[in-house]
Amino acid sequence: TEPTTPAIERTLILVKPDGVRRGLTGEILRRVEAKGYTLAAVELQHATPDQLATHYAEHEGKPFYAPLVEFMLSGPTLAVIAEGQGVIAGFRSLAGATDPTAAAPGTIRGDMARDWGLKVQQNLVHGSDSPESAEREIAIWFPGR
Numbered sequence: 826t827e828p829t830t831p832a833i834e835r836t837l838i839l840v841k842p843d844g845v846r847r848g849l850t851g852e853i854l855r856r857v858e859a860k861g862y863t864l865a866a867v868e869l870q871h872a873t874p875d876q877l878a879t880h881y882a883e884h885e886g887k888p889f890y891a892p893l894v895e896f897m898l899s900g901p902t903l904a905v906i907a908e909g910q911g912v913i914a915g916f917r918s919l920a921g922a923t924d925p926t927a928a929a930p931g932t933i934r935g936d937m938a939r940d941w942g943l944k945v946q947q948n949l950v951h952g953s954d955s956p957e958s959a960e961r962e963i964a965i966w967f968p969g970r
Protein backbone atom coordinates (compact mmCIF):
# COMPACT_ATOMS: atom_id res chain seq x y z
CA THR A 826 0.00 0.00 0.00
CA GLU A 827 1.00 3.60 -0.59
CA PRO A 828 2.29 5.58 2.39
CA THR A 829 -0.48 7.92 3.51
CA THR A 830 -0.01 11.66 3.76
CA PRO A 831 -2.01 13.31 6.55
CA ALA A 832 -4.75 15.54 5.20
CA ILE A 833 -4.23 19.30 5.15
CA GLU A 834 -6.58 20.52 7.84
CA ARG A 835 -7.39 23.65 9.74
CA THR A 836 -8.12 23.97 13.44
CA LEU A 837 -9.33 26.60 15.87
CA ILE A 838 -6.81 27.48 18.57
CA LEU A 839 -7.71 29.79 21.45
CA VAL A 840 -5.16 31.34 23.79
CA LYS A 841 -7.51 31.61 26.74
CA PRO A 842 -7.66 34.67 29.05
CA ASP A 843 -5.00 33.22 31.40
CA GLY A 844 -2.53 32.98 28.50
CA VAL A 845 -3.24 36.53 27.31
CA ARG A 846 -3.01 37.92 30.88
CA ARG A 847 0.29 36.15 31.47
CA GLY A 848 1.82 37.43 28.24
CA LEU A 849 2.20 33.96 26.71
CA THR A 850 0.55 34.55 23.31
CA GLY A 851 3.89 35.03 21.55
CA GLU A 852 5.44 31.89 23.06
CA ILE A 853 2.36 29.81 22.19
CA LEU A 854 2.23 31.06 18.58
CA ARG A 855 5.99 30.51 18.34
CA ARG A 856 5.51 26.84 19.17
CA VAL A 857 2.71 26.48 16.59
CA GLU A 858 4.86 28.06 13.88
CA ALA A 859 8.02 26.17 14.93
CA LYS A 860 6.10 22.92 14.47
CA GLY A 861 5.49 23.95 10.86
CA TYR A 862 1.86 25.00 10.96
CA THR A 863 0.65 28.13 9.20
CA LEU A 864 -1.31 30.92 10.87
CA ALA A 865 -4.30 31.77 8.67
CA ALA A 866 -6.06 34.20 11.04
CA VAL A 867 -5.17 35.74 14.40
CA GLU A 868 -7.51 38.08 16.27
CA LEU A 869 -7.80 39.28 19.86
CA GLN A 870 -11.45 39.00 20.87
CA HIS A 871 -13.42 39.49 24.07
CA ALA A 872 -15.83 36.54 23.94
CA THR A 873 -19.55 37.09 24.47
CA PRO A 874 -21.84 34.86 26.55
CA ASP A 875 -23.69 33.76 23.38
CA GLN A 876 -20.45 32.84 21.62
CA LEU A 877 -19.30 30.76 24.62
CA ALA A 878 -22.69 29.03 25.01
CA THR A 879 -22.34 27.82 21.42
CA HIS A 880 -18.65 27.00 21.64
CA TYR A 881 -19.04 24.99 24.89
CA ALA A 882 -22.53 23.51 24.21
CA GLU A 883 -21.18 19.96 24.72
CA HIS A 884 -20.22 20.83 28.31
CA GLU A 885 -23.52 22.43 29.39
CA GLY A 886 -24.70 20.86 32.65
CA LYS A 887 -21.23 19.69 33.75
CA PRO A 888 -19.95 20.97 37.12
CA PHE A 889 -17.17 23.02 35.52
CA TYR A 890 -19.44 24.67 32.92
CA ALA A 891 -20.37 27.87 34.82
CA PRO A 892 -16.82 28.52 36.10
CA LEU A 893 -15.49 27.80 32.60
CA VAL A 894 -17.75 30.43 31.03
CA GLU A 895 -16.92 32.91 33.81
CA PHE A 896 -13.19 32.32 33.23
CA MET A 897 -13.56 32.73 29.47
CA LEU A 898 -15.39 36.07 30.05
CA SER A 899 -12.66 37.33 32.41
CA GLY A 900 -10.52 38.93 29.69
CA PRO A 901 -9.61 38.83 26.03
CA THR A 902 -8.85 35.60 24.16
CA LEU A 903 -6.55 35.26 21.15
CA ALA A 904 -8.48 33.37 18.45
CA VAL A 905 -6.36 31.65 15.79
CA ILE A 906 -6.97 29.54 12.70
CA ALA A 907 -3.97 27.30 12.07
CA GLU A 908 -3.47 25.14 8.97
CA GLY A 909 -1.28 22.18 8.12
CA GLN A 910 -1.09 18.45 7.67
CA GLY A 911 -2.59 16.77 10.72
CA VAL A 912 -2.85 20.08 12.58
CA ILE A 913 -5.95 19.06 14.58
CA ALA A 914 -4.27 16.17 16.42
CA GLY A 915 -0.88 17.84 16.16
CA PHE A 916 -1.92 20.94 18.05
CA ARG A 917 -3.56 18.83 20.74
CA SER A 918 -0.20 17.05 21.14
CA LEU A 919 1.53 20.41 21.50
CA ALA A 920 -1.09 21.50 24.07
CA GLY A 921 -0.82 18.41 26.30
CA ALA A 922 -3.34 16.93 28.72
CA THR A 923 -6.35 18.97 29.88
CA ASP A 924 -5.15 18.82 33.52
CA PRO A 925 -1.99 20.95 33.55
CA THR A 926 -0.51 18.99 36.47
CA ALA A 927 -0.75 15.79 34.41
CA ALA A 928 0.37 17.43 31.14
CA ALA A 929 3.80 16.22 30.00
CA PRO A 930 6.84 18.49 30.10
CA GLY A 931 7.49 19.83 26.61
CA THR A 932 3.82 20.61 26.07
CA ILE A 933 2.28 24.08 26.34
CA ARG A 934 0.23 23.09 29.39
CA GLY A 935 3.01 20.95 30.90
CA ASP A 936 5.60 23.70 30.60
CA MET A 937 3.56 26.79 31.38
CA ALA A 938 0.32 25.93 33.22
CA ARG A 939 -0.37 24.62 36.72
CA ASP A 940 -3.42 23.79 38.80
CA TRP A 941 -4.36 26.96 40.66
CA GLY A 942 -6.93 25.18 42.84
CA LEU A 943 -9.79 27.10 41.23
CA LYS A 944 -13.08 25.66 40.02
CA VAL A 945 -11.91 25.13 36.46
CA GLN A 946 -8.68 24.18 34.73
CA GLN A 947 -6.98 27.38 33.56
CA ASN A 948 -4.92 25.55 30.97
CA LEU A 949 -3.90 28.33 28.56
CA VAL A 950 -5.20 26.95 25.27
CA HIS A 951 -8.08 25.35 23.42
CA GLY A 952 -7.73 23.23 20.28
CA SER A 953 -10.50 21.68 18.19
CA ASP A 954 -10.78 17.91 18.65
CA SER A 955 -12.04 16.76 15.19
CA PRO A 956 -12.55 18.13 11.67
CA GLU A 957 -16.27 18.62 12.43
CA SER A 958 -15.49 20.53 15.65
CA ALA A 959 -12.91 22.64 13.83
CA GLU A 960 -15.37 23.82 11.16
CA ARG A 961 -18.11 24.40 13.75
CA GLU A 962 -15.77 26.40 16.01
CA ILE A 963 -14.16 28.42 13.19
CA ALA A 964 -17.67 29.54 12.20
CA ILE A 965 -18.24 30.79 15.76
CA TRP A 966 -14.99 32.77 16.11
CA PHE A 967 -14.41 33.72 12.46
CA PRO A 968 -17.81 33.90 10.72
CA GLY A 969 -17.41 33.53 6.96
CA ARG A 970 -13.91 31.99 7.12
Ligand code: RTP
Nearest residue numbers: 889893922923944945946947948950951952953
Ligand atom coordinates in the same frame (compact mmCIF):
# COMPACT_ATOMS: atom_id res chain seq x y z
P1 RTP B 1 -10.09 22.39 25.12
O1 RTP B 1 -11.51 22.00 24.69
O2 RTP B 1 -10.03 23.69 25.88
O3 RTP B 1 -9.08 22.28 24.00
O4 RTP B 1 -9.60 21.32 26.20
P2 RTP B 1 -9.88 19.79 26.27
O5 RTP B 1 -10.52 19.29 25.01
O6 RTP B 1 -8.59 19.19 26.73
O7 RTP B 1 -10.90 19.73 27.47
P3 RTP B 1 -12.50 19.61 27.47
O8 RTP B 1 -12.86 18.34 28.13
O9 RTP B 1 -13.07 19.92 26.11
O10 RTP B 1 -12.89 20.78 28.49
C1 RTP B 1 -12.95 22.10 28.04
C2 RTP B 1 -12.27 23.00 29.04
O11 RTP B 1 -13.02 23.04 30.24
C3 RTP B 1 -12.12 23.21 31.33
N1 RTP B 1 -12.25 22.08 32.25
N2 RTP B 1 -12.04 22.19 33.53
N3 RTP B 1 -12.58 19.52 35.92
C4 RTP B 1 -12.16 20.72 35.50
O12 RTP B 1 -11.73 21.56 36.25
C5 RTP B 1 -12.27 21.00 34.06
N4 RTP B 1 -12.59 20.13 33.12
C6 RTP B 1 -12.58 20.82 31.95
C7 RTP B 1 -10.74 23.31 30.79
O13 RTP B 1 -10.46 24.69 30.56
C8 RTP B 1 -10.88 22.56 29.48
O14 RTP B 1 -9.85 22.91 28.58
Ligand code: MG
Nearest residue numbers: 951952953954
Ligand atom coordinates in the same frame (compact mmCIF):
# COMPACT_ATOMS: atom_id res chain seq x y z
MG1 MG C 1 -12.34 20.17 24.21
